[in-house]
Amino acid sequence: MRFKKIAVLAAMALWLPLCATAQGGDAAAASYPSKPVTVLAPFAAGGTVDIIARLLGHKLAVDLGQSFVVDNRGGAGGTIATAMLARAAPDGYTVMVQHMGLAFNAGLYDKLPFDTARDIRPVAYIGATPNVLVVSKSMPVKTAAEFLAYAKANPGKVNYGSGGVGSAGHVPMAVLSSITGLKMQHVPYKGSGPAIVDLMSGQIQAMLLTIPAVMPFIQQGQLRALATSGAKRSPALPNLPTLEEVGVKQFEYEPWYGYFVPAGTPPAVQQKLHDAVNKALQDPEIAAKLREQGLEVKSMSQQQFVDIVARDTATWGAKIKTLGLRGE
Numbered sequence: 001m002r003f004k005k006i007a008v009l010a011a012m013a014l015w016l017p018l019c020a021t022a023q024g025g026d027a028a029a030a031s032y033p034s035k036p037v038t039v040l041a042p043f044a045a046g047g048t049v050d051i052i053a054r055l056l057g058h059k060l061a062v063d064l065g066q067s068f069v070v071d072n073r074g075g076a077g078g079t080i081a082t083a084m085l086a087r088a089a090p091d092g093y094t095v096m097v098q099h100m101g102l103a104f105n106a107g108l109y110d111k112l113p114f115d116t117a118r119d120i121r122p123v124a125y126i127g128a129t130p131n132v133l134v135v136s137k138s139m140p141v142k143t144a145a146e147f148l149a150y151a152k153a154n155p156g157k158v159n160y161g162s163g164g165v166g167s168a169g170h171v172p173m174a175v176l177s178s179i180t181g182l183k184m185q186h187v188p189y190k191g192s193g194p195a196i197v198d199l200m201s202g203q204i205q206a207m208l209l210t211i212p213a214v215m216p217f218i219q220q221g222q223l224r225a226l227a228t229s230g231a232k233r234s235p236a237l238p239n240l241p242t243l244e245e246v247g248v249k250q251f252e253y254e255p256w257y258g259y260f261v262p263a264g265t266p267p268a269v270q271q272k273l274h275d276a277v278n279k280a281l282q283d284p285e286i287a288a289k290l291r292e293q294g295l296e297v298k299s300m301s302q303q304q305f306v307d308i309v310a311r312d313t314a315t316w317g318a319k320i321k322t323l324g325l326r327g328e
Contacts, residue, residue, distance in 0.1 A: 029268030107317030130230030211294025
C-alpha cells in the first residue's frame with residue numbers, strides 16, 4: 001500500500017503542473033488581448049503585407065478591444081522581422097503577417113538566426129494572390145506571347161527587376177526564366193518600390209509582382225500587364241490570360257499571406273487569434289477590400305495552414321537549390 005501511495009503521489013506531482021499550464025493557457029486566452037498587440041510586417045510601409053496587416057489589424061482591434069499596431073521591420077528578405085518574432089515572448093502579443101517569401105528563406109540562406117519549423121508557428125491563413133507579369137510601356141510587346149518571343153530572340157537584353165536578391169519578385173522570375181529557357185538579366189533593388197519606378201521609366205523592362213502592388217499603375221496606364229501566374233485567371237484582372245494559357249507549363253505561383261506567432265504560444269491563445277482572423281475575413285467590407293487588392297480570401301484550419309507552409313518550404317527550397325540562388 002505504501003508503494004502504491006507513493007506511486008499515486010508521484011503521478012500527481014507530474015500531472016498537476018500540466019494542469020496548471022493548461023489552465024494558465026486557458027486563462028490567458030480568456031483575457032487575450034489585455035494590451036496592444038505588435039504586428040510585425042517584414043517589409044516597408046505601403047507594400048502588400050503592410051496593407052493587409054493594417055486593414056485586418058483595424059478590424060481585429062474593433063472585435064477584440066485592443067490595438068493591433070503594425071511595426072514595419074524590413075530587410076534581408078523578411079528574415080529580420082522573422083528573427084524578432086522567434087525571439088519574442090510566446091504570449092500572443094507579438095505576431096507577424098508574412099507571405100510565401102518565408103518559405104524561400106530556408107533555401108536561400110545557409111544560416112538563419114531562427115529555424116522556421118521550430119521557432120515560429122503559422123496561426124491563420126488570410127488568402128493568396130497570383131502575381132502579374134508587367135512590362136514597361138516602352139517595350140515593343142502587347143501580349144505575354146510577344147514578350148516571351150521577344151525575350152527569346154534577344155537573349156540577355158531583357159532586364160527584370162525585383163525587391164532584392166532572393167525576394168518574392170526574384171525567385172519566381174528566376175524559376176520562370178529556367179522553365180522557358182529565357183536568358184534575362186536580374187536587377188535587384190532595395191525594395192520593390194524603386195524597381196517599379198524604374199520599370200515605369202523604362203530603365204528595366206519587366207517585373208513579376210503582386211497584383212495589389214501594381215494595380216494602380218496598371219489602371220492608370222503606366223504599366224502594361226501581360227499575364228497572371230495562378231492556376232486560373234484572377235478576378236481582379238479577368239481579361240488577362242494565365243502564363244499557362246500562353247504556353248508556360250509547370251509554373252504556378254500564388255503567394256499566400258498569413259499570421260504567425262512565436263512557437264510556444266499557448267494553444268488557446270493561438271486558437272483565439274485564428275478564430276478572430278477568420279471572423280474578420282467573413283466581414284463583407286473586409287473581404288471586398290482584400291479582393292480589391294487582388295487577394296483571394298479563404299478560411300481554413302490552422303493545421304491546414306501549417307501543412308501549406310511546410311509543403312512550400314520544401315518545394316521552393318528544392319527549386320532554389322537547383323538554381324543555385326543565394327540570399328543577401
